Amino acid sequence: MTSKIKKIGVLTSGGDSPGMNAAIRAVVRACAYYNVECVGIYRGYQGMIEGDFKDMGPRDVKNIINKGGTILKSARSADFRTKEGRKLAYDNLTAAGIDSFVVIGGDGSFTGAEIFNEEYKFPVIGIPGTIDNDIYGTSHTLGYDTALNTVIDAIDKIRDTANSHNRLFFVEVMGRDAGHIALNAGIGAGAEEILIPEEDFGLERLVESLKRSKDSGKTSSIVVVSEGDKIGKNVFELKDYIEENMPEYDVRVSVLGHMQRGGSPSCFDRVLASRLGVKAVETLLEGKSNFMVGLNQDKVTLTPLEQAIKGQSEIDMELVKVSDIVSS
Amino acid sequence: MTSKIKKIGVLTSGGDSPGMNAAIRAVVRACAYYNVECVGIYRGYQGMIEGDFKDMGPRDVKNIINKGGTILKSARSADFRTKEGRKLAYDNLTAAGIDSFVVIGGDGSFTGAEIFNEEYKFPVIGIPGTIDNDIYGTSHTLGYDTALNTVIDAIDKIRDTANSHNRLFFVEVMGRDAGHIALNAGIGAGAEEILIPEEDFGLERLVESLKRSKDSGKTSSIVVVSEGDKIGKNVFELKDYIEENMPEYDVRVSVLGHMQRGGSPSCFDRVLASRLGVKAVETLLEGKSNFMVGLNQDKVTLTPLEQAIKGQSEIDMELVKVSDIVSS
Amino acid sequence: MTSKIKKIGVLTSGGDSPGMNAAIRAVVRACAYYNVECVGIYRGYQGMIEGDFKDMGPRDVKNIINKGGTILKSARSADFRTKEGRKLAYDNLTAAGIDSFVVIGGDGSFTGAEIFNEEYKFPVIGIPGTIDNDIYGTSHTLGYDTALNTVIDAIDKIRDTANSHNRLFFVEVMGRDAGHIALNAGIGAGAEEILIPEEDFGLERLVESLKRSKDSGKTSSIVVVSEGDKIGKNVFELKDYIEENMPEYDVRVSVLGHMQRGGSPSCFDRVLASRLGVKAVETLLEGKSNFMVGLNQDKVTLTPLEQAIKGQSEIDMELVKVSDIVSS
Amino acid sequence: MTSKIKKIGVLTSGGDSPGMNAAIRAVVRACAYYNVECVGIYRGYQGMIEGDFKDMGPRDVKNIINKGGTILKSARSADFRTKEGRKLAYDNLTAAGIDSFVVIGGDGSFTGAEIFNEEYKFPVIGIPGTIDNDIYGTSHTLGYDTALNTVIDAIDKIRDTANSHNRLFFVEVMGRDAGHIALNAGIGAGAEEILIPEEDFGLERLVESLKRSKDSGKTSSIVVVSEGDKIGKNVFELKDYIEENMPEYDVRVSVLGHMQRGGSPSCFDRVLASRLGVKAVETLLEGKSNFMVGLNQDKVTLTPLEQAIKGQSEIDMELVKVSDIVSS
Structure with a gap:
């Protein structure tokens, strides 16, 4: 040229x-x-x-x-x-x-x-x-592809301990105002629910869904939450809300944070x-x-x-x- | 439905x-x-x-x-x-x-x-x-995507030792008659040359390329070889050929094998x-x-x-x- | 028998x-x-x-x-x-x-x-x-050995982004009242400081150490904090404290959480x-x-x-x- | 000082x-x-x-x-x-x-x-x-510790495919004249047999052991072979020997090679x-x-x-x- x-x-x-x-x-x-x-x-x-x-x-x-x-x-x-x-x-x-x-x-x-x-x-x-x-x-x-793999690796580890204790985890992932990471990594990690900014899920539907999940015989659950989601509560408030409304659940929170930005x-x-x-x-x-x-x-x-x-x-x-x- | x-x-x-x-x-x-x-x-x-x-x-x-x-x-x-x-x-x-x-x-x-x-x-x-x-x-x-990541992880490790010793490695990867794994993982692993079935590379061009690589100041090299490539020599014969024709190179071979088929x-x-x-x-x-x-x-x-x-x-x-x- | x-x-x-x-x-x-x-x-x-x-x-x-x-x-x-x-x-x-x-x-x-x-x-x-x-x-x-490797993998990723932005990270790790994870993973991750329950470090010494670190030419820093440490502030309070007292630092926090308990x-x-x-x-x-x-x-x-x-x-x-x- | x-x-x-x-x-x-x-x-x-x-x-x-x-x-x-x-x-x-x-x-x-x-x-x-x-x-x-983890990661992957096909794999690992890697990684990978230089195992005992393994209901098997073992056959000869003497087995070989020397x-x-x-x-x-x-x-x-x-x-x-x- x-x-x-x-x-x-x-x-x-x-x-x-x-x-x-x-x-x-x-x-x-x-x-x-x-x-x-x-x-x-x-x-x-x-x-x-x-x-x-x-x-x-x-x-x-x-x-x-x-x-x-x-x-x-x-x-x-x-x-x-x-x-x-x-x-x-x-x-x-x-x-x-x-x-x-x-x-x-x-x-x-x-x-x-x-x-x-x-x-x-x-x-x-x-x-x-x-x-x-x-x-x-x-x-x-x-x-983006690397971050997805980092997220599912982390959630795979969290699921090990969630399964051992029959627990519910809220896992917050990055993505700013976009739900791409949450949606794809949520599917990849086998999440029970995925909260993304693009969809106004609503607390009631979340409770509904977790109840259905429990009824279907699931003993542990992962909910992936995008940092930009619109449900109106952050992950820690979500934990409190669920523990109040579904006392049968032992709830934990994990915010994956900046490790999502690094790695080979x-x-x-x-x-x-x-x-x-x-x-x-x-x-x-x-x-x-x-x-x-x-x-x-x-x-x-x-x-x-x-x-x-x-x-x-x-x-x-x-x-x-x-x-x-x-x-x- | x-x-x-x-x-x-x-x-x-x-x-x-x-x-x-x-x-x-x-x-x-x-x-x-x-x-x-x-x-x-x-x-x-x-x-x-x-x-x-x-x-x-x-x-x-x-x-x-x-x-x-x-x-x-x-x-x-x-x-x-x-x-x-x-x-x-x-x-x-x-x-x-x-x-x-x-x-x-x-x-x-x-x-x-x-x-x-x-x-x-x-x-x-x-x-x-x-x-x-x-x-x-x-x-x-x-x-396929998983196998690509498995291959580059392995070659990243091989490069650590290749760099430390200024060596040339031939790394054989899977793919049957298709060069997809070799081509993509070769680019991803930063390979100096990639031998795939779809391209008849020829031994002379390989030697040529390795010489250019050496001249440009590279001290170690990885050549990714697809199992189905058409160069007419398997990786062990390639090693012998290069060692004969380019005695300045210390050559090693690695056949990645079945680990490419497994993993999360x-x-x-x-x-x-x-x-x-x-x-x-x-x-x-x-x-x-x-x-x-x-x-x-x-x-x-x-x-x-x-x-x-x-x-x-x-x-x-x-x-x-x-x-x-x-x-x- | x-x-x-x-x-x-x-x-x-x-x-x-x-x-x-x-x-x-x-x-x-x-x-x-x-x-x-x-x-x-x-x-x-x-x-x-x-x-x-x-x-x-x-x-x-x-x-x-x-x-x-x-x-x-x-x-x-x-x-x-x-x-x-x-x-x-x-x-x-x-x-x-x-x-x-x-x-x-x-x-x-x-x-x-x-x-x-x-x-x-x-x-x-x-x-x-x-x-x-x-x-x-x-x-x-x-x-324990697995958790150490999980922690250094995560901090290696965090360091990638810390280095790219010249940032200071506080990374909280598990260990209950014992500093084993923090101390060993802190050394393994190349942390600038490690706060463990067994040692009463003190906020002043931390500031002192970060200053020395900065003066020696370090452009990014990782401080590993054991969940049971005795410094009297949690990681988020530490962030606030350092940002107030060392405005030259852009500080971030990462709480590694339950992923430390899982994995192969x-x-x-x-x-x-x-x-x-x-x-x-x-x-x-x-x-x-x-x-x-x-x-x-x-x-x-x-x-x-x-x-x-x-x-x-x-x-x-x-x-x-x-x-x-x-x-x- | x-x-x-x-x-x-x-x-x-x-x-x-x-x-x-x-x-x-x-x-x-x-x-x-x-x-x-x-x-x-x-x-x-x-x-x-x-x-x-x-x-x-x-x-x-x-x-x-x-x-x-x-x-x-x-x-x-x-x-x-x-x-x-x-x-x-x-x-x-x-x-x-x-x-x-x-x-x-x-x-x-x-x-x-x-x-x-x-x-x-x-x-x-x-x-x-x-x-x-x-x-x-x-x-x-x-x-040494890193190499052990590299080896078990590779064998975990190999086992995925071994299990899917009910196959027997011979996996050769490094170690020169010492069986440390083979013995520890063999245990860690759940190998059925481990051939090390320090123990003269004998081909007959290997066949014996594989038969017992098959009889006990195992459908796939991994045999870890140290590069310095004394059984008198390399992994490829072992494959031939077993296939001749135990035609019920579909045998594969994997030589892990130099990737064992690298990695974080x-x-x-x-x-x-x-x-x-x-x-x-x-x-x-x-x-x-x-x-x-x-x-x-x-x-x-x-x-x-x-x-x-x-x-x-x-x-x-x-x-x-x-x-x-x-x-x-």
Whole structure:
């Protein structure tokens, strides 16, 4: 390819997720493959503002494909939300000869990229990296598949002890305003009920369902609760409520927390990261900008950043029904 | 639904794979949900011939969603290839009041189902279960995603020791005549080269590539070799060949073997199994027969068994290119 | 051996822990090996009171050595604390021909066993099963080694995200009044500080230490907090305190919770369970009673139940110093 | 401590094992704690001969406690077996101001250290690092506990498929001339038979045992074979032999191979590495030399290198009996 692009920056921004390192590696190596330079930008947009750059070649990203977190570090940058901050960033990029960048992150990071592109016509491509899978324009975000496996591993362990004691557990999982993690990991973990933001379940239906579960001979139960669910009570309040209304249950709570954000990425996430990283570089080299690379129907596709930001990632209602059936 | 189907049999056949238990659970519970009876058939078609049946209700499949293998056992049945064997099977099914069945297995198992259906007009639905992902009509077979994770875990460990000693490893993975496992796990494990049946790589290109790898500063290398590759030498012969032609390399071989077929299924495989199991039952209840349920572009679809058997599952050539780029 | 013992009961009691199933298996198979009968008693002492028994042979315990939880279920029994409850239990045991039992559990379970033995001269042996490692007379309790690995796996994941964001995490781990899990997993996870009940650390020293850590160039920190620590604040209060006094830190909290009690046991726990289960049966057959089998200096030994209950399991102060040194 | 030791070298030598990085970290940080300098020596004795050194401070070993392999790389050095090689090594050490070293490795590495010490009176301490656990003077070598867990994880997976098909598997594990891995992992994996070098089992007894196993109702079997066993046939020949003599068995072979040498170390290995690393530095600072630090009866102890080299690490015959009993 002949292209005006000569030096591509790469950064990770916002919450980190497994697969970000694999994506950095793919961007760096695709640059080498296509004979353009590559520069790592540390700590997201904040590092762009502070000029925290490092030239990167293929050997700088060896043995990171299987590592969680991000070697470029990540941060949220208040300064980048200001005109002055973005000006500094632009000056630093230009001074370093960087003429485009790939940002790996969520919709907040994409919004920053879009505004920057608008102001400076600076070529930019986004790679969706978040465990929450809450980005429009891709069936899978980087880290989502890994997080699902982390969650079911944890719940498998919890079920061992739940079964031994005939207990009811409320397990809170991440996902922000999206129920993807809860719904899929809930099915995968064999949860009796799954509370997600997309469905207003209601306390009465929960009690109803737990009663039916008990009547059907189940001696222990797991209820997976998305951190963003709309039932109006947090997991600890849910525990109190159930213990009051169903004294036959011995209830426990587990909030899985930040371990969901780490860990060695699954094969799926490593392959996805490799595909998206390569495509991001190729897209810049083709002279395009302002797109998010994503996965749709198993193919790598482009979605305008604006759509990715504004669009709504929806859960698959087929799965809600499947969950009802297999938890019977 | 109103339907003539009253009692559904379920069996696992051929090589086992992670997720088969989750699929059995989904079939059993979907039967309960739709108020039809369900019967487990042990040891595949052989158990059908021997009348090795057991009535199954929702509680019989508790706590199996996370278990590898198959609680119904599996086997290859020579008898079912004979007209007499199939007659016995039919008589047993009929005597037990079973009026349809769901078979979880690979194309050999589907062929048996199709012949049986042809002879006896017996309603049957197939669920693709094999780690090899070599079935037409579904982007993913049950167990494939789990096997990929098993393989990269093993190669991550091998890389630890390869790096410490600056060694070259040939790692043989499963997949029969298909390179899906090798290609995806090879990318995921950061392999320097991947030898698959779909690509005639040639020994010279391998030597070439390893030399380039060495020159680029790599101190250790992993070459992933599919068991069905066409390079004309097995992994041990490859080792000898490279040691002769590239004495600078200290070469080791690892054949991952049957551990790839076991283990607790990944979240992806558990959810897929749940979806396919439910859909298999629903399809029978809708009066349909002779289909395989599968996943296409993230949706559950039906493919005529005949096509599933005859069609060719192809690898994604985009991935071959991605592999070349990211291993640079 | 010739012995008056003809039929041994086995039960799990109190909190469950990984390795209990492996111990049940060993007890059952040792009974078969020595030609005595074996009976599983469900739900701990409560099942003894309710006569919830099942004859067990070698095939009844197949494929459980690698399973977390306990197939015999566990429970805490208020009834067994009453004379009437124990009378019922004795009558049930006698009626079933059971002449001795092995109880797998913690000191509460041993206390029950000792009182029962005192009242009815009923031969009994204890096997220490708890993740907390807080039992005198054994260097390791069943499940402790597994729990340590579960904790470091979780903290490894948390560190991925801590590193990516330069954060401080307080991670609360189990252990009741003992710091074994916190101290060992803290060293294993590379924690900057470890708060255990056996050491009154003090908030000032914590602040001091975190400052030193920051000054030495550390960009992220993990503080492991035992649930029984004596610092006077729970993890959430600690977070608030540090954020107030060290605003340079972005602090997060993770309470690992019940996943620590489950999971497939480590090799160490499986072997230990096998050794203790065999020894428990052999000890009964030798006509002894009222002992706990345990591990001391790598050998299986006997400790009088009374001592096991009253004695104090102490942490190794060498480890406290090692922790200080390696976290520098 | 006041001491003549001012600058300690640290190297890993021979086969690598999980926990070596944790030991390097402990040595480096103990040096910092006691205010002496520390130098990493790359690629074992070969790097000593080539002067491949790097000054190391506490931050150089961050985030390696959980990594398999060795950041210092390892190698076997033919040159160090020559007087000239050792002279070069001595000159390099002296030129760099290094006045003592800690070598992490097996008995071959210790032999090198001892000869070097004899020739140059150079203070040296050994840390036992090998998965084989074949070193006299320590109950556990670094990496052994991790390898046991790796092996049982693999065999758990193999058992899934063995059970599904009623098969017999021969699984070959590492251990050189010692049966520690085979014996302990065999018990942990619930193997029906375990073939170790320390016991001359005999083919007939194997056949006998498999027959008994079949008669007792077992439908699948795992036989763990140590790579150094004395039965006179390798695993592939064993397969042929059994298939000829017991045609009722469908036999498979799995050679676990080098994955046993890698992986993130277990908590046990990380803590052990931390203790031994600290003790190695303290021992040098106390003016002692020519010892191996090891674990005995849960305490860190010193064993003269000479004894460690000549002594025989023996297996615990109690375990052989336990294995017979629990596999019944």
